[in-house]
Amino acid sequence: MADQVFSSDLNDGYAVIKVVGIGGGGGNAINRMIEEGLGGVEFIAINTDAQALVMSKAKTRIRIGDKLTRGLGAGGNPEVGRKAAEESADELYEVLRGADMVFITCGMGGGTGTGATPIVASVARELGALTIGVVTRPFTFEGATRSRSAEEGIEALRGQVDTLIVIPNDRLLQLADKRASLQNAFAMADDVLRQGIQGISELITVPGLINLDFADVRAIMSEGGAALMAVGRATGEERARKAAEAAVSSSLLDVTIDGARGILFNVTGGPDLSLFDVNEAAAIIKETAHPEVNLIFGAVIDENMHDEVRITVIATGFEQNRVMVRPRQGAGAQHYPQQQQPYSYNQPPQQQQPTQQQPYYPPQPPQQQQPTPQQHQQHYHPQQGAYQQPEAQPYQQPEEPPATPSRDNARKAEDFSVTYDVDNLELPAFLRRGNSKQR
Incomplete structure (x- = not known):
């Protein structure tokens, strides 16, 4: 009896790793991994496009949103991709159940990948799986609309995964040879996912001289x-x-x-x-x-x-x-960090501009400082009570609010115009002669 329990524990001791490719980009990624012979994991292809699923090499293929899209795709609309995943939530729960670790990959910026990936990730995480997102950011030449959709999808996915890895496609332009084919260039990005999954799979399944297990991986990636x-x-x-x-x-x-x-x-x-x-x-x-x-x-x-x-x-x-x-060197590759920079670099100049204009608007300071006499009295009353100095009270003058700098300047300007006239000014001789003739 003890031997049977021991044998059962050994068979159940391996972590179940599932790799999910969503949309066209995710489907292509898992196809390349299957071609490379990556083993020890279960591949799942998810798409709204029936034709793309026919070309998939994954054993498990899920077509989501049949009622919404009828297998014709999301048309580049992330909202359609999201609703399609929500429509097929029960199927997603069923196919992801039992996984210890789920890798989710897609190309951000499209319809199915951008919209459905956060939903799939939330399902995997709700089932208790360690959920890792590996996504690509579109090329600059794909346009601002696709880049904006990609950033929104990345932000939506960030809160649904334990760890997120983003691969900017613009890097392929810097690393790939000018003569490299498009297929080879995308294979470079897929290699990051393939090598990472292969490395983690070997960490968990291959006994080592200094052994690592799934608990070690979870401790780091969570x-x-x-x-x-x-x-x-x-x-x-x-x-x-x-x-x-x-x-x-x-x-x-x-x-x-x-x-x-x-x-x-x-x-x-x-x-x-x-x-x-x-x-x-x-x-x-x-x-x-x-x-x-x-x-x-x-x-x-x-x-x-x-x-x-x-x-x-x-x-x-x-x-x-x-x-x-x-x-980053590419304009599109700089899109994401530029969303963060305005909050740290552009705000200080905006705060300095009003301070330079404040002296030119004298009506505004009195409105903001009208309650200051009461605040002034409240601030000094505790000090008077603490130090018992009633002699200082006549100097507070609570009935007349303190004049603002702009009001003082106006009074000085009035005194300046009334006090001085021509006789008191020290004028040049030819001007004095002109004034005496007029008189």
Whole structure:
């Protein structure tokens, strides 16, 4: 009896990972992962477009919003995508049930992906799964309308996932060769998701010399907010250092590892993997992290790695008050951080302009300062009671409110015009002679 319970526990000890591709971009991403032979996970394709689902290589395919769209797609309207997901909520609950970890990927800016992804994420999270969003931001040349829809979709998704990873497509223009095909360029972005999922899957399922499990992954990725998920590879001398640097400097992602409070990394190498290799990789990864970082690491010996070292890094928990966004060159790529900058850079000049104009509007200060005599008395009454100085009362003059600076200036101007006349002025001789002749 004890043996049966022990065997059952072993069979149930593996985490269930599901990868959900939503819309056209998400469907293409999971198709590429299936072509690469990524195993250990369950793929699910979700779309409003019946033709796109026919082309999907995923075993599980869900067509949402049949009553609303009749399988003809969302027409680029995120509201249609959202309503389609809400219409098929029961099917989404059924297909996501039992998952320990759910990766959700889509291309933001379209109709189905932008609108349906936050709904799917909320369902996965409600079922208790660790929910990770991996989405792309559209190219600049796709237009302002699509970029605006993408930003709204990203913000809606941010509150529905445990961790969000954003890949700007404009980075592909900087990294891909000019002769690279469109398919190869998009494959670079999909590799971030594929390598991250593969790395996490191996962390959980492959026994290691220093073992990591799903609880370690959840502890790091439940920190919330933005995340860095990347894999670095290197061979030869200083292979551990080079692999670590490649992992933490993934130029496709929206964030750097700077200031991360939670980091999980795994070092995989051949039988010759040394303690020095692990220490060198850890030093590189920890160098730019937060001083109080929660660092979890593992090590796996793989006979097939030979001279190669592979390092998988997951970093989360970035400080909210730090700017984690890399400098961007494309105009469209700068769209998202520009939404935050006006609040920190444009407001101070707006606050300084009224202060320069206040002296030119004398009627306004008296209206704002009318209650000040009472406030003035209330402020000084406690002091009079505390110090018992009744002699100071005649100097308060509560019946006459204190003159404003503009009123004082007006009185001075009147005195100036009445006090002086021509006889009192020191004039040049030729002007004095002219005045005497007139008299």
